[in-house]
Amino acid sequence: MPRIADRVLQLGTETALDVLVKARALEQRGRRVIHLEVGEPDFPTPQHIVEAGVRALRDGHTRYGAPAGLPELREAIHPGAPDRVVVAPGAKPLIFFGILATLAPGDEALVPDPGFPIYASMVRFCGGVPVPLDLESPAITPRTRLVIVNSPCNPTGEVVSEEHLRGLAALAEKNDLWVISDEIYRRIIYGPEPRSIAALIPDRTIVVDGFSKCYAMTGWRLGYGVFPPALAPHAVRLVINSNTCTAAFVQRAGLAALRGPQDAVAAMVAEFRRRRDAIVSALERVEGVRCKSPDGAFYAFPDVRALPLPAGALADRLLEEEGVAVLDGAGFGPRGAGHLRFSFAASLEDLREAADRFARLVSRL
Ligand SMILES: Cc1ncc(COP(=O)(O)O)c(C=O)c1O
CATH class of the missing domain: 3.90.1150.10 (Aspartate Aminotransferase, domain 1)
Known part of the structure; x- marks a missing residue:
């Protein structure tokens, strides 16, 4: 063989x-069996979102589209700076693209521990070394290139405090690091709305988010990244080289999710x-x-x-x-x-x- x-x-x-x-x-x-193992909402996708997807299919939105995503959707995701937005089939590919675009072989990436297992897996795939992220004293070395933050966190549900976000942002500035902020659970929150580290260091942070969790759209496969301007074109290249684009009718359903009633x-x-x-x-x-x-x-x-x-x-x-x-x-x-x-x-x-x-x-x- x-x-x-x-x-x-x-x-x-x-x-x-x-x-x-x-x-x-x-x-x-x-x-x-009572299924408490898989991380997906048990609710159906809201009806107006389903209708928008079906309508888009009937209207013929079934062809290749712009690799970075539908312009209206990118504008709705990040008003005023849609060029930073890259749409993909789910949040996961954007974690992958973010790591591929920032980590060289031998580089270290700080990853949440306990954390979503895909971070460490993708870091290793890219030849990098995952290092557990200790928010109290992050283990920065000359090889550290990337920090991954997930708030609220899978599996603990913890939100990273404002103080820790400030500490990480300062470390990223001082050590010239990229940050991936996975905010897929941002809207499923039981206290005050969490701040994003992107507000502190927008040109170092890739925000990963999507529709799977908060709109109960896991099977539609729709996510997005908001990239620093220097990285966005590379992420688009990764889309062109992998999935070409995200299904147009799915993106139209996503647009209805963002624009419609919440x-x-x-x-x-x-x-x-x-x-x-x-x-x-x-x-x-x-x-x-x-x-x-x-x-x-x-x-x-x-x-x-x-x-x-x-x-x-x-x-x-x-x-x-x-x-x-x-x-x-x-x-x-x-x-x-x-x-x-x-x-x-x-x-x-x-x-x-x-x-x-x-x-x-x-x-x-
Ligand atoms: C922290 C985290 N990020 C990303 C994802 C993947 O999201 P998507 O289904 O949109 O690819 C999950 C799914 O379980 C998750 O828990």
């Missing part, structure tokens, strides 16, 4: 997708808040479990280190014995070890049932 290129051997994965496969196999054997977003966030309060208090009642209330996103990340079973084994037994699919925190980096991730993008009844089943398992340990 011909040799496989080393770079693909560097790629990691998302454990959510592996657990989903296991859970589906159990379901095929007739078990009912009450569906507000309703989803209000429902997420109810679910957050329910799951956090239910988990806190389980002996040996501590769970902070997340500031944003839709994940609870309880600390289970006081239980007599490691988190990975606990997640396995919770699925096998109680039919509840959650993730081992270790899949989000070394500092995620000893935690579980419960997505609360599920109904209140399912969340209550899942917490009861978890408590039942813990009582048997």
Whole structure:
């Protein structure tokens, strides 16, 4: 067999997708499984957005379009400076393009830990070295080139404080670093609206955002990056060399999402808040479990280190014995070890049932 290129051997994965496969196999054997593993809203895409997409298809928006995205959509995303905007099929490709455009082999990138596993995977793929980001004292070396911030964070739901953002911005200036600010959960927030580091250092920051989470559009595949002017043309080249453009009818649906009523977003966030309060208090009642209330996103990340079973084994037994699919925190980096991730993008009844089943398992340990 011909040799496989080393770079693909560097790629990691998302454990959510592996657990989903296991859970589906159990379901095929007739078990009912409560799915708290995958990070996607359980709400349907708001109707006016669906209608706009269908209308665009009927109107013939089915051809190649501008690689950087539909001009009206780019203007709606970043009024006054649409040239900075690059649209892509989801937020993920923009994380990839941002890393490809900024990191040379051997460069170090500070990545959130625990954090979205794709950051470290893509850094390694690009020949870089992921280094856990400690907001109190970031480990800057002469090889550091990039810092990745994710606020609110997957998996912890934490929002990076204004003070830490200022500290990171100053470090980036001093050490000549790029910043990728993944703000995909920006609008799913339970306190004051978080500030973006882009407001402090716009010419060093790539903002990654998209429609998947806040408009319940995961399957449409629509995201965008707001790039510093020096990087935007390179990101467009990456689009031209990979996906050519993003489906025009999908972008028209995105335009309707931004321009249309926002009450569906507000309703989803209000429902997420109810679910957050329910799951956090239910988990806190389980002996040996501590769970902070997340500031944003839709994940609870309880600390289970006081239980007599490691988190990975606990997640396995919770699925096998109680039919509840959650993730081992270790899949989000070394500092995620000893935690579980419960997505609360599920109904209140399912969340209550899942917490009861978890408590039942813990009582048997
Ligand atoms: C932090 C973070 N960034 C990006 C993404 C990917 O978003 P998209 O589905 O738009 O590619 C996710 C999805 O889980 C995420 O949690």
